[in-house]
Amino acid sequence: xxxxxxxxxxxxxxxxxxxxxxxxxxxxxxxxxxxxxxxxxxxxxxxxxxxxxxxxxxxxxxxxxxxxxxxxxxxxxxxxxxxxxxxxxxxxxxxxxxxxxxxxxxxxxxxxxxxxxxxxxxxxxxxxxxxxxxxxxxxxxxxxxxxxxxxxxxxxxxxxxxxxxxxxxxxxxxxxxxxxxxxxxxxxxxxxxxxxxxxxxxxxxxxxxxxxxxxxxxxxxxxxxxxxxxxxxxxxxxxxxxxxxxxxxxxxxxxxxxxxxxxxxxxxxxxxxxxxxxxxxxxxxxxxxxxxxxxxxxxxxxxxxxxxxxxxxxxxxxxxxxxxxxxxxxxxxxxxxxxxxxxxxxx
Ligand SMILES: Nc1ncnc2c1ncn2[C@@H]1O[C@H](COP(=O)(O)OP(=O)(O)OP(=O)(O)O)[C@@H](O)[C@H]1O
Ligand SMILES: [Mg+2]
Numbered sequence: 624x625x626x627x628x629x630x631x632x633x634x635x636x637x638x639x640x641x642x643x644x645x646x647x648x649x650x651x652x653x654x655x656x657x658x659x660x661x662x663x664x665x666x667x668x669x670x671x672x673x674x675x676x677x678x679x680x681x682x683x684x685x686x687x688x689x690x691x692x693x694x695x696x697x698x699x700x701x702x703x704x705x706x707x708x709x710x711x712x713x714x715x716x717x718x719x720x721x722x723x724x725x726x727x728x729x730x731x732x733x734x735x736x737x738x739x740x741x742x743x744x745x746x747x748x749x750x751x752x753x754x755x756x757x758x759x760x761x762x763x764x765x766x767x768x769x770x771x772x773x774x775x776x777x778x779x780x781x782x783x784x785x786x787x788x789x790x791x792x793x794x795x796x797x798x799x800x801x802x803x804x805x806x807x808x809x810x811x812x813x814x815x816x817x818x819x820x821x822x823x824x825x826x827x828x829x830x831x832x833x834x835x836x837x838x839x840x841x842x843x844x845x846x847x848x849x850x851x852x853x854x855x856x857x858x859x860x861x862x863x864x865x866x867x868x869x870x871x872x873x874x875x876x877x878x879x880x881x882x883x884x885x886x887x888x889x890x891x892x893x894x895x896x897x898x899x900x901x902x903x904x905x906x907x908x909x910x911x912x913x914x915x916x917x918x919x920x921x922x923x924x925x926x927x928x929x930x931x932x933x934x935x936x937x938x939x940x941x942x943x944x945x946x947x948x949x950x951x952x953x954x955x956x957x958x959x960x961x962x963x964x965x966x967x968x969x970x
Pocket of ligand 1: 640641642643645788790810812836915916917920941942
């Protein structure tokens with residue numbers, strides 16, 4: 624009874640705390656927040672200046688008194704204090720939109736598969752000190768599969784490849800749990816790094832990370848049958864130190880990122896190899912599902928299908944699958960509790 628009342632007064636939320644983007648789903652409402660996981664800090668006052676999209680605009684353009692912090696690295700909290708402040712900021716933002724008394728929310732939050740006890744605890748603690756009254760953790764690959772409306776609780780195998788900015792997770796799911804998985808620190812950010820390195824080595828051009836990401840999203844393709852596309856990249860000439868413009872093709876970008884793409888494909892192959900045969904048959908029938916921002920890399924689905932000999936599908940709206948999954952859990956928490964990571968016993 625008391626819980627029910629609390630429920631009515633609180634804005635419970637599902638959170639995808641990503642290396643690049645943080646999304647918040649609010650119960651009965653949907654996705655309310657979708658912002659870069661970036662925080663601008665004023666060093667003079669040690670206060671947060673701004674968070675999210677506005678902080679991203681400052682990237683690479685700040686004077687000495689502003690520090691831009693990305694508090695997550697490879698899906699894991701690297702700066703606890705800043706992460707906590709960022710979560711608090713988002714919770715407050717959700718609460719601002721309602722009037723009257725608001726109780727502390729229940730939070731369902733996705734975490735990577737391969738994390739230590741300490742890293743997992745850090746996520747819980749960050750949410751609690753940001754104001755959550757209960758924190759429930761779920762493996763983010765499982766959340767992505769739930770968000771993609773896959774029947775995760777059935778006795779049927781499915782493979783989801785969740786590739787974001789900081790890491791790629793490959794998970795085989797059956798009966799509501801993870802059967803086999805691989806994770807690798809190669810995803811969108813690494814592809815951007817590859818492009819920066821390629822420009823340095825081949826064009827003597829120093830490229831900023833924002834420009835590298837832009838060119839990737841604009842023209843990168845990884846399949847071999849794509850038509851030639853050109854674009855200009857701008858940066859600083861390493862020899863003269865002056866601004867320089869270079870025309871690149873999708874072939875250049877493909878070459879720049881090919882090693883990383885191959886590593887992702889190999890990790891999928893390894894995961895298939897350690898998966899029990901009955902489940903491999905199910906995966907073949909359903910196809911491998913791609914989720915996360917890097918799932919949108921043009922031709923990635925084709926390359927994986929060619930190499931692994933299993934059909935591949937990019938799920939609908941791959942950037943929001945994890946948060947939608949946490950939302951589905953939140954809406955039916957009592958019945959879906961078994962999908963959550965069991966709480967650690969304190970002591
Ligand atoms: N059309 C696109 N083509 C290629 N990459 C893209 C595209 N759109 C977005 N991305 C990349 O997707 C990544 C962001 O994806 P996402 O929001 O799923 O990551 P994240 O959840 O923050 O990170 P992680 O899950 O690794 O912690 C960025 O690296 C971005 O450059
Ligand atoms: Mg993610």
